[in-house]
Amino acid sequence: MKGALPDEGTPFRETSAEPPTASVPFSHLSLELGHLYMEDFADGPARLARHFAAVRPWADAVRAGVGPLPGGRRPRISTCFLVDDYFSRLATPAELVPPLLAAAREAGLAIDYLARESGCAAPDPARPGSAPLAESVLHRLVESPPPGSTGYRPPVGRTGWLTNGRRTPSRRTSAALDASDVWQPPSETLARGHSVFMDVELFSGPEDDRTWSCAFLASVWQLARLGLLRDNGRAVLTPVAWDPAAFPADWDALPPVVQLTPGAAPFTAYGTCSVLPGRFLPVEHAVRVVLDQVQLEPDVLDQVARRSAAEEYPLPAGVVERTSYVFPPGL
Amino acid sequence: MGAQESTPRPARPVLACGEVRTCLLPTRDAVDERAAETLLRLRADERVRVSRRPNRCAVSPDVLTGVDCRLPTANGAKVRAIGTVAARAVLTEGRVLQSTAYFAAPADGPDSRRPWGYYLVRPGLLVPVGRLPAAAVAEGFLAGHRPEELDVGSVAESLLARISRAELLDYDTPLNTASTVLRWAARPAPAGSEPSLRFTVGEEGLRTVALRLPEGTAPAAVAGLCEDLALHDWLLTTVGDKLDGVRLGTDDQAAVRKVLGPLVDHLLHLWMPRARLERVLSGLWDALEETPGFTRQWDALAQRIRDQLALRALLARREALDARLTAR
Numbered sequence: 001m002k003g004a005l006p007d008e009g010t011p012f013r014e015t016s017a018e019p020p021t022a023s024v025p026f027s028h029l030s031l032e033l034g035h036l037y038m039e040d041f042a043d044g045p046a047r048l049a050r051h052f053a054a055v056r057p058w059a060d061a062v063r064a065g066v067g068p069l070p071g072g073r074r075p076r077i078s079t080c081f082l083v084d085d086y087f088s089r090l091a092t093p094a095e096l097v098p099p100l101l102a103a104a105r106e107a108g109l110a111i112d113y114l115a116r117e118s119g120c121a122a123p124d125p126a127r128p129g130s131a132p133l134a135e136s137v138l139h140r141l142v143e144s145p146p147p148g149s150t151g152y153r154p155p156v157g158r159t160g161w162l163t164n165g166r167r168t169p170s171r172r173t174s175a176a177l178d179a180s181d182v183w184q185p186p187s188e189t190l191a192r193g194h195s196v197f198m199d200v201e202l203f204s205g206p207e208d209d210r211t212w213s214c215a216f217l218a219s220v221w222q223l224a225r226l227g228l229l230r231d232n233g234r235a236v237l238t239p240v241a242w243d244p245a246a247f248p249a250d251w252d253a254l255p256p257v258v259q260l261t262p263g264a265a266p267f268t269a270y271g272t273c274s275v276l277p278g279r280f281l282p283v284e285h286a287v288r289v290v291l292d293q294v295q296l297e298p299d300v301l302d303q304v305a306r307r308s309a310a311e312e313y314p315l316p317a318g319v320v321e322r323t324s325y326v327f328p329p330g331l
Numbered sequence: 332m333g334a335q336e337s338t339p340r341p342a343r344p345v346l347a348c349g350e351v352r353t354c355l356l357p358t359r360d361a362v363d364e365r366a367a368e369t370l371l372r373l374r375a376d377e378r379v380r381v382s383r384r385p386n387r388c389a390v391s392p393d394v395l396t397g398v399d400c401r402l403p404t405a406n407g408a409k410v411r412a413i414g415t416v417a418a419r420a421v422l423t424e425g426r427v428l429q430s431t432a433y434f435a436a437p438a439d440g441p442d443s444r445r446p447w448g449y450y451l452v453r454p455g456l457l458v459p460v461g462r463l464p465a466a467a468v469a470e471g472f473l474a475g476h477r478p479e480e481l482d483v484g485s486v487a488e489s490l491l492a493r494i495s496r497a498e499l500l501d502y503d504t505p506l507n508t509a510s511t512v513l514r515w516a517a518r519p520a521p522a523g524s525e526p527s528l529r530f531t532v533g534e535e536g537l538r539t540v541a542l543r544l545p546e547g548t549a550p551a552a553v554a555g556l557c558e559d560l561a562l563h564d565w566l567l568t569t570v571g572d573k574l575d576g577v578r579l580g581t582d583d584q585a586a587v588r589k590v591l592g593p594l595v596d597h598l599l600h601l602w603m604p605r606a607r608l609e610r611v612l613s614g615l616w617d618a619l620e621e622t623p624g625f626t627r628q629w630d631a632l633a634q635r636i637r638d639q640l641a642l643r644a645l646l647a648r649r650e651a652l653d654a655r656l657t658a659r
Contacts, residue, residue, distance in 0.1 A: 131375030139374040142415060144447035145397035150482040151416055151432075190444060231376045295395055295415075295451045297377075318448035 021299040022235045026307055027076040029066050030225040030269035031059060033109055034331070035082055035276055038090040041100070048103035054331045055275050056107045062273045062326065070312040076265035078112045082221055085251040086117040087214070093247040093254050101244055101260070112264035113239055119256025120220040121212050126238070126255065130231045133220050134212045137229070138202065142295045146189050163199045164289045165189045200286040215286035219294070222287055222323055227268030227304065228296050239267045270308050270315055273324045277331040284325055291320045344456070346465040347517045347550040348472045349433025350484045351558055352491050353565040354510035359503045361425035361597065364389070370497050371420050373490075386603050391420040393551075395454055396432075396486050399444065402457070403480045405470035410459055412436060413444050416483055417455035417551075418490045421558055424601055427565065428494065429558050432486035435550040436463055455550060457481075469516035473539045484512065506593040508569045509536055513561040517542035517553045528615045530560065538564055545611055552609045559616075563604055563625055570594055570632050584643055591636050599636065602629050 034055050040047055059079075066075040081104075083096070097114065104111050124130045146166035165188040188195035202216045223229050224237045242258035257267060276284065296319065308315045316322060356362065362370065364387065368379040371391035380390045395415040402410045418432040433455065440458035450458065476482055520526050520543040529541040540557060577590045604626065605613050619625050 136374065136376035139376070139394075142395040142451060143397050145399040145413070147399045147444075148479070149398050150400040150476075150480060150485075151396055151398050152482050152485040190446065229376070232378045292447050293451070295454060298452075298454065301452065317452055318446060320448065 021230060021233045021297065021303065023303055023307075024227045024235050024238075024268045025266035026227055026304070027078045027265040027267075027269035028069070028271065028313060029062070029075065029077045030267065030272045031062055031077055031079045032225075032272065032274035032276070033059060033079050033081050033104065033111060035274075035280060036084070038084055038088045041096055042090060045099050045103060048100060049106055051331065052104045052107035052109055054328055056109055058275050058326045058328045059109060062275070076269075078265040078267055078269065079110060080113040080115060080225065080267065081111045082115045082117055084117045086121055086212075086217065089251060092249045093251055094249050097247045098244075110261055112261040113257055113259055113267045114242075115221070115237070115257045116251060116254060117217055117221070118251065119237055120217045120224065124231070124236060124256060125252070126240075127231065127234070130234075130236075133224065133229060133231075133236060134203075134216060136231065137216075137220050137223060137290075137294060140294050140296065141290070142293055144189055144293050146187070160203050161199055161201055162290060162293060163197065164292070165191070165195060165197050167199065198285060198289050200289050202290075215283045216290060218283055219287045219290035222272055222291060223294065223296075223319070225267070225269060225272045226319065226322055228300055228319065230297060230300055237267075270304065270313060271322045271324065273326065275326045275328060275331075278327045281327060288320050288323075291323065292318075294319065343437065343547065344435035344550060345438045345519060346463065346469055347433065347435040347548075347553050348469065348483065349431055349515055349550075349554050349557060350487050351429055351431045351513045351515070351554075351561040352484075352487050352510055353427065353429045353513070353561045354491070355504055355506070355508045355569075355597075356422065356426055356428045356500070357495055357502045357504055358500045359505060362422075362499070363425060366499055367422045367425050369499065370494055371422060373420070373493075382607060385606050386601075387424050388606065389422045393417040393419045393454065394490070395451075397447070397450070398457065398481060401480050402436075402459075402468050403471035403474065403476040404464060404467040405474060406464070406467045408464055408467055410461075410463060410468065412440075412457040412459045412463075412481070414450045414457040415454055416457070416481075416486050418486050419554075420490055420494055423562060426597055427562060427601060428491070429561060430487045430490040430494070431554050431558055432483045432490065433550060433554045434483070436465070436468070438463055438465070465518055469518055469541070472516050473514055473541060475514075484514075505597055506573070506590075509572070511536045511538060511561065511565045511568060513538040513540060513557060513564065515540040515542060515553070515557040517544050517548070517550075519546040519548075520544060526612075526615055528618055530564075530619060532564075536568075542615070548609075548611065552612060556608055556612045556615065559604065559606065559608060560619070563602065563629075566598060566601055567625065567628055567632070570598060570629075570636075574632060574635065584647065587639065587643065591640055594636055595640070599633055602626070602633070 034051055036051065063077055066077060069075055101111060121132060121134050123132050141162065143162065166186060168186045169184055186197040188197050200215055201213050203210045203212050205211050229236050237257045239257045239259040240255040242260060244260045248254055305315065364381060367389040368381065371379045371389050373391045373394050377392040382388045395417055397415055399413040402412050404410060416432050416434045418430060421429045434457045435455060436457045436459060439462045440460060442461060526545055527543045531539045533539060540560060542553065544553065573590055573594055577587055605616050
């Protein structure tokens, strides 16, 4: 689908026309060790210790679930943690991160990669002029059409809402039409019997000053962990090695993804598993609605498919099926 | 994470259809390459492809629109198809804007709708529920859709509208032109027969092109051919219409120059058939050069404009000379 400019058998070729697609390294699994609001950090070290103690047995279970691999090879698993520095910044990295890492260590867990939520929303500081990831993903949304969609529909980019089906038709207000004005329910496309209809707010505010929703940034975060995003063919959110003993006083001084464990398995992975508090369940349901409607670059998908096939580690074709969750009790 | 279906081999399409809208970019002057890239940047993470040889041409990334509806058919057969229509915009020499919406379709598909991800990994493919009557759909598509049927034209139109809303366009065009619609349908040529093309000029700016092509021709390449046809047909139509309205024999020099000037400034240099066609499709132009003779007609129009301008320059010079002699 690379389009209008001919590529085969022509004696003349212009390279400006076809940027190459960078490849990224892959773990088998990217394991997310929870997610917390800024307020949770304010509750102090005991709150963090409780969090990681609750995560630990489930993280072990997830690890055990990946193997065994063909040829008796050890699975590559990396762990990550996403800090919310987008919606609020109550503390600096220097104040917030060391207790977090200590609490994880206490529970016997290592955070290999630490990421900032702003990294999913803002342009990559390492690449001036690059597009904000959230905007790139927004442009890649292709809405699942409810039956009867002929091609005549307003694009999601303008409404800012994404559903998994068909909304309730808007009601007329004219009293004369009251007799025919019966309420019609919304419906989920491909529902099993009955609908679970969801309408996800992707952003709010005007185009030049958008606030992305938590659900949409979480979708970008999943796609980044799955190694499925590129910016003009280049890799995005490439981890930067960081000294765990030296965190800055400003979030913006911290790269979007830092690698804290030298020699850790790659950040990007064939599949993801997130161990999350149950209160994030609605957000992650929304993430599934979004992921189901993102059209990824065929080149990138092919790349992942080839790599995983070469390792005899087959992947589901659907991106949603590459994500998984644990919502443990007591988290 | 189980061993399920991996990334699919695309089913070989037996039908590709599309619609091209061609118009003058609504702005005073042709835009430069940077402006062209800004206009066609439909995706933040994908570059606009720019080509400078043999002419300047910028192509947007493909954007997709999901559909699930009946396809138009010539015989009234009810065929439901699900998938995505691809759309892209092309800007030639910063002056002529085109948007194309197109799809391909395989001979058959699953008996019911699959999860959306199944269609998203097949961009630009409409998968029929059951079997696809390719000939009836090709014919029905060219004839136009009924309500509740696939409306590819509105996908092309909304892309054109999206680009035309850009702030850098001033809507002060140097000449008034009509936009044209070219609808095309391509099926594989029967074994042993040559590729063929049937171009029909209809009412109200609608052109239809029925194509039989070598099996395996990429739908994007067919779209490229039809954009090329639409561009040159639009040039012929636009320049022909302008000359049609002018009384060249008239003494009103200013009025004639007002019509001919913008044609020279903005359109005459755009004629360049087959600028970047796949070689296998290039031969199809030959048929059109034979009958009706696209380039022959263009050369005649262009020559007429140049002759008129030369004649008028001569007349103007003689008048000036006469005036000076009289004044003595």
